[in-house]
Amino acid sequence: MSVVHVLIVAGTEEAGRIEKPLGGTGGPAFVVERCGDVAAAAGRLRQAVFEAVVLGLPYADEAALAAVRELHGVAPDSAIVMVAAREDEGFRAALVESGALDCIGLDEVEARILRRVLRNAVSRRRLERGMRLREAQLRTLFDLNPHPMWVYDARTLRFLAVNQIAMRSYGYSEDEFLSMTVADIRAADEAERLRSHVAAGLPAHSPEGLWRHVDRAGNEIEVEISAQAVPLWGPHARLVQARNVTAERRAIRAIETSERRFRDLFEYSAGYICIHSLEGVLLAINPAAAASLGRTVAELLGASLLDLIGPALRAECAAYLRRIARNGEDQGFLRVRTGDGVERLWQYRNRLFADVDGVTRVMGYAQDITALRAAERERELSEHRLRTIADALPLMIVYVDADQHVAFANNAYRRLRRGSGEVVGRHLRDVLGERRYRQRLPYLERAIAGERVVFEFEEGEGEGARSIEATLIPERGEAGTEVLGVHAMMQDVTAQKREERRLLHLARVDALTGLLNRTGFxxxxxxxxxxxxxxxxxxxxxxxxVDHFKQVNDTHGHAAGDALLRAFATRLGEKVRGSDVIARLGGDEFTVLIEALSDVRHAERVAGKLVAAMRRPFELPGEASIVSVGVSIGICLCRGGLLAANEMLVQADTLLYAAKQAGRGTFRLAAVPADGEAGRNAR
Structure with a gap:
């Protein structure tokens, strides 16, 4: 056995006691990792593969069983061994039912026993995985068999399994088949004999040979049966292959009752059949082949293949005649020409045979695949067009299969990942790198689960960073349930994001003064x-x-008024702290927001400083070079955020009005009581 990776889930003391025997020599090498609790172990098992998990818990109860079930659910292929505080048969059986493979007591944790138990448990898990793989392979072969196949119970005649071709051939769904018996598809007389066998307790094995079946539409089918026991489905299960020989049997009966036995098959075959000499002279051709060439059988008999094919294709035909004479058989593709000069492509398989006189002839069977090849070329052209379009698009397009391997990537995506080398065929983790992969894995898992996902991420750092918007679209199978892979379309939205941020900033800034506007404030x-x-x-x-602002506007014009507002805003910013918030609400109304004041006097000092500063004349451009105004201020104080924003603005506006009534060029504020309730006492 190769190296065994073991995850020990236990406390520090117990983990050390369990790990120590695994460090010995002899037998397999054990690579050990520890986790202190079940939750951490479950997370680790989601990240890495451990062939064995040793669970050492100080309790042997339902909680221990729950821990085993949780770890088995996360890592069903890991061999779980319990080191229990107590060990009895009932608890051991419950552990095995929960997903563990074995259980040993704490007193048995020593090298010989523990290493043997782990070796046996890992071997059993590997054997189980191999059996599951073989079962899956058998099921695949079963479903892909070109003939109807089923498994039935020889005691009850019940169907146990059927393949796809059986369902198509007989017209029943899988559920319908599984509710029926073999007798239900037999002809009436044969069905009665089968049922009597079962009633008498005799085995109802299907002997190999010819039987008559009836499909769902009531059509009788002649089938050639081969059967054998299949223990995989149970001790009484029989695997049956039923080859539909209805057409063959009809042909054989026709051959047996008529001297035209071969001619019937020859003339009525939908495929193209011909017989020619080694020199290429046509000795026989069936009507289907003649019709495909746009000629009658009479016109073609005695003609040379070289003449029928035409000058441009004679070398190809001559090479075919040499191969068939040398090898005894030949197959491949041959271009032929119809009576009106149109080229067709035939796929053929021809073989030498000796006629009744011992003369060597060539018999061939062919199909016209011109339309099929044209469809293939159209598909290839369509794929080429799609790739050309995908490569020309500015969108980054990539397709990831359900196993997270990149199956397609356009040029734009390759440029994005140009430092990662070729991306197609690689796992997404290798393409993105571990950090990026972990960031995007939750979105990818949602898409693989069938959800359409849209998200954004940053690519690059610093000035070169770009914002990427990704749309993940699941691709489903024909049934519409299984997700085969995920189409990812990504576009660079960096410019859009920058514009959004710019517009968002403009929406909050006063264009005249550069201060915050009402929204931003x-x-x-x-x-x-x-x-x-x-x-x-x-x-x-x-x-x-601003006091007397209207007078400045009326006397000197709006340009002077705008200049005054800009100068007022500048002086305002010079007289408050950098951390204070200044805004222009509109017209000549401004606000200042001061946080974390030490006391009310701080607000008074700021207001007094602003009143004094605004009394100094303002120098403006133009004729009105010097103007004198002032400022009136209303102050609302709020401790502990007890007032809402609109309440504070209303109270401050009321106090501003009071300051103006008092003659302008002053301020008013409401006292704040010790209990935090906003007062109405103005000063």
């Missing part, structure tokens, strides 16, 4: 209130209005 205010609520901190909202 509301987002920042909501976030600040949430932080104040979490931290129990004091938050101040200053609502500002």
């Amino acid at each position: 509301h987002e920042r205010l909501d976030n600040a209130i949430a932080r104040a609520r979490d931290q129990g901190s004091l938050l101040a909202l200053l609502y500002l209005d």
